[in-house]
Amino acid sequence: TLSRRAVITDLQCDPASRVAEHVSLADRSSALIVAPATANMIGKMASGIADDILSTTVLSFSGPVFIAPAMNTVMWQHPVVQRNAAALRELGCRIIGPESGTLADGREGTGRMAPPAAIAEEVLRVVNGG
Numbered sequence: 001t002l003s004r005r006a007v008i009t010d011l012q013c014d015p016a017s018r019v020a021e022h023v024s025l026a027d028r029s030s031a032l033i034v035a036p037a038t039a040n041m042i043g044k045m046a047s048g049i050a051d052d053i054l055s056t057t058v059l060s061f062s063g064p065v066f067i068a069p070a071m072n073t074v075m076w077q078h079p080v081v082q083r084n085a086a087a088l089r090e091l092g093c094r095i096i097g098p099e100s101g102t103l104a105d106g107r108e109g110t111g112r113m114a115p116p117a118a119i120a121e122e123v124l125r126v127v128n129g130g
Contacts, residue, residue: 025057031123032061035096036070036113039081045093046084064126065093068119073109096122 034041034054041054045067050056058065067088075081076098085095097114104112124130 021053025053025060029061029063031064031066031127032058033066033068033119033123034058035066035068035116035119037067039069039071039075039078039084042067042069042081042084042088046087064123066096066119066123066126067093068096068113069098069111070104070113071098071111072103072105072107073111076111094122094126 034045037045043049044051044055045058048059050059065088067085069076069085071081089095096119098111099114100110101108101112103109
């Protein structure tokens with residue numbers, strides 16, 4: 001990878017510790033950031049679906065959760081996505097964005113992910129007690 005760090009892609013347990021990877025990830029993290037957050041992932045999170053490494057880690061994590069939506073305008077404005085986003089806000093998740101501008105499909109509208117610097121700023125503000 002570009003980061004030169006291991007990428008965790010499945011729900012395996014560490015044989016040495018017998019701790020599930022998603023539990024280990026949650027235990028050693030001070031914040032959880034889902035960026036970009038698709039309509040599918042937002043729906044999974046709002047429904048408590050845990051069928052992959054990210055969604056199981058979300059359910060195993062007890063600290064602040066940050067969600068940076070990224071999708072086309074019609075999807076973002078869909079009542080189901082808005083309902084799911086509202087449910088996540090009620091659960092204490094912080095939704096950062098989305099922003100307006102040129103989207104991945106070349107159209108203009110609301111749905112582009114907030115810039116990484118803006119996401120980092122919000123995460124640091126919350127984690128540092130701001």
